[in-house]
Amino acid sequence: MKNFFKSSRFSLRHAFLFIAILSILRLIYLLFIPITPQEAYYWYYIQHPALSYFDHPPMAAYSIGLGTLIFGNTVFGVKVMAVIWFAGINFLFLQTLWLIFLMYKPQLSTEELGSYSFFGLILFNLSIFTHLYANTMVPDAPLLYFWILTLHFFLKFIQTRERKWWFWMGLALGLGMVSKYTMIAIVPALFTALLLKKDLRRYLITPYPYLMLLIMLIIFSPVILWNAQHHWASFGFQFTHRAEKLKPFTTKYIVQLFFSQLFILTPLLFGFLVDFIVRLFKNRFRELIPNILFLSGFFIIGGFVYISLKSLVKMNWLLPGYLGWILGAVLLFITQKGSINKWIKAGGYFSVFLLIVAYLILLIPNMPLGEGNTWSGWKDASRKIYRLQQEMGGRKKTFIFANSYKSASLLKFYLPDHQDTYAQNIYGRPALQFDIWDTPDSLRGKNALYVFDDRKEYKNDLRFVKQYFDTVFVKRRFEYRFLNRWHTRTIYCYEARNYHGRP
Numbered sequence: 001m002k003n004f005f006k007s008s009r010f011s012l013r014h015a016f017l018f019i020a021i022l023s024i025l026r027l028i029y030l031l032f033i034p035i036t037p038q039e040a041y042y043w044y045y046i047q048h049p050a051l052s053y054f055d056h057p058p059m060a061a062y063s064i065g066l067g068t069l070i071f072g073n074t075v076f077g078v079k080v081m082a083v084i085w086f087a088g089i090n091f092l093f094l095q096t097l098w099l100i101f102l103m104y105k106p107q108l109s110t111e112e113l114g115s116y117s118f119f120g121l122i123l124f125n126l127s128i129f130t131h132l133y134a135n136t137m138v139p140d141a142p143l144l145y146f147w148i149l150t151l152h153f154f155l156k157f158i159q160t161r162e163r164k165w166w167f168w169m170g171l172a173l174g175l176g177m178v179s180k181y182t183m184i185a186i187v188p189a190l191f192t193a194l195l196l197k198k199d200l201r202r203y204l205i206t207p208y209p210y211l212m213l214l215i216m217l218i219i220f221s222p223v224i225l226w227n228a229q230h231h232w233a234s235f236g237f238q239f240t241h242r243a244e245k246l247k248p249f250t251t252k253y254i255v256q257l258f259f260s261q262l263f264i265l266t267p268l269l270f271g272f273l274v275d276f277i278v279r280l281f282k283n284r285f286r287e288l289i290p291n292i293l294f295l296s297g298f299f300i301i302g303g304f305v306y307i308s309l310k311s312l313v314k315m316n317w318l319l320p321g322y323l324g325w326i327l328g329a330v331l332l333f334i335t336q337k338g339s340i341n342k343w344i345k346a347g348g349y350f351s352v353f354l355l356i357v358a359y360l361i362l363l364i365p366n367m368p369l370g371e372g373n374t375w376s377g378w379k380d381a382s383r384k385i386y387r388l389q390q391e392m393g394g395r396k397k398t399f400i401f402a403n404s405y406k407s408a409s410l411l412k413f414y415l416p417d418h419q420d421t422y423a424q425n426i427y428g429r430p431a432l433q434f435d436i437w438d439t440p441d442s443l444r445g446k447n448a449l450y451v452f453d454d455r456k457e458y459k460n461d462l463r464f465v466k467q468y469f470d471t472v473f474v475k476r477r478f479e480y481r482f483l484n485r486w487h488t489r490t491i492y493c494y495e496a497r498n499y500h501g502r503p
Contacts, residue, residue, distance in 0.1 A: 015118045030075065034362065035075045035375065036136055037406030037410055038136070040412070042061050042138065044412055051225060053436075054435070056181075058178065067080040082138075085144075086130065086133065089145050093323070097330060101116055103159055105335055120327070123268075126268055127265050128264045131358060133319075140316050140319060143182065146175050150173055150190075158288070158292065166211060170215025170219075177220040178222075181238055186299075186320070191209065193292045193295050196291055250309065264319075268344065271347060294328060296321070297321030297323070304317050366482045368482045371456060376489050377489040378414055380480075381491040384478060399449075400449045401451070402421065402450070404452070425502075447495065447499070453489055472496045475495040477491070478490070478493070
């Protein structure tokens with residue numbers, strides 16, 4: 001291991017250059033890929049600026065708003081801030097890794113620090129999630145940034161014991177909460193970490209940790225205000241609604257979670273995290289810095305693993321917790337003389353292979369991925385649906401709606417005039433943020449084009465739609481195939497006459 005790093009001779013300059021080149025390549029990549037349904041949905045958010053939204057706090061929408069303000073309502077404009085957020089995440093990961101090496105082994109030379117930190121940065125970027133969410137502007141990108149920023153400030157406090165870091169932590173926590181509600185899971189980690197040593201426990205009886213929480217709440221208060229004005233809709237959806245979905249104990253979801261984490265981390269990084277936990281147990285959790293890094297992820301990872309025994313847990317929900325664990329894995333692997341053996345090298349090559357495949361998937365038109373392909377066909381179908389609408393008298397006489405918030409958002413984004421589209425709220429079914437926007441009375445008496453595709457996630461709701469119109473019948477069907485052979489997607493377009501409106 002020592003010989004490997006001596007022969008490498010990497011420095012911080014190499015790491016910064018790596019981040020810069022990676023970011024530039026990602027920006028170029030954005031010019032050639034489609035928008036995803038979730039991004040279209042958050043883009044729709046910012047067309048109606050608000051303090052918050054039904055599914056999530058507003059940071060993702062604000063990020064998209066900034067990108068489209070500069071680059072227009074284009075795929076690049078929607079996605080560009082994801083690249084910026086992840087450039088910041090990479091920089092913070094590198095800076096935090098340097099910091100924990102200094103705190104753990106202060107005798108390390110600058111050359112060793114540079115080489116070890118660069119190794120950690122490369123390992124971090126051999127995971128799927130660091131690339132998936134660097135090219136997709138969803139709430140996870142700013143969440144991960146403010147999570148590692150909060151952890152960095154906490155470690156700076158541990159290093160210096162300066163009170164100012166509590167105020168910086170409050171700022172980072174507040175902005176993280178404005179990104180995604182799961183940011184709250186790092187708070188018990190910080191307070192638990194203070195219990196690890198006697199000289200840290202005394203800070204629990206000082207005002208500073210509580211001032212940190214106050215600052216967080218002040219920054220988060222616009223989201224609370226929006227919820228208060230909308231019958232606590234977002235809090236109810238994310239917490240009460242999900243709690244009601246919990247089922248009796250089952251192994252189905254935890255098995256799904258295991259394989260989703262194996263994929264999104266790659267077997268290489270997953271193995272490093274297992275090694276980190278094993279080394280902690282061998283050390284009997286005696287060392288402060290590794291324990292803090294472990295705690296930073298324990299509550300969110302442990303919490304969602306528990307929930308997976310009763311309900312579906314999406315693969316991205318655990319991601320913030322992995323940041324501290326990856327830092328800890330690199331720290332203990334290097335300082336305890338772990339060796340880069342044939343298995344780690346094979347894992348590195350396999351990770352690169354997976355990343356190449358992942359990047360190609362979005363570049364190849366109509367890739368047949370079953371339910372996994374959520375984007376193909378919508379750009380072409382939207383333009384054809386727009387022409388059908390024009391033949392039916394244009395938007396003054398005909399409106400467009402879909403059977404899901406995702407489809408409706410993709411239609412709005414790809415329609416040439418970006419006109420408002422509607423979702424299940426048209427026919428009285430729950431439609432998330434579309435319920436907040438509601439349906440204008442001006443739609444009554446108009447004809448409509450009802451659009452849906454053959455993905456299993458959202459069913460064809462014709463039985464409900466027919467209750468709101470005089471007649472509903474098939475207008476067109478758009479088929480999309482890979483290499484004109486393998487089925488990718490079918491998008492159906494129905495004509496619906498004389499909308500009755502909602503009671």
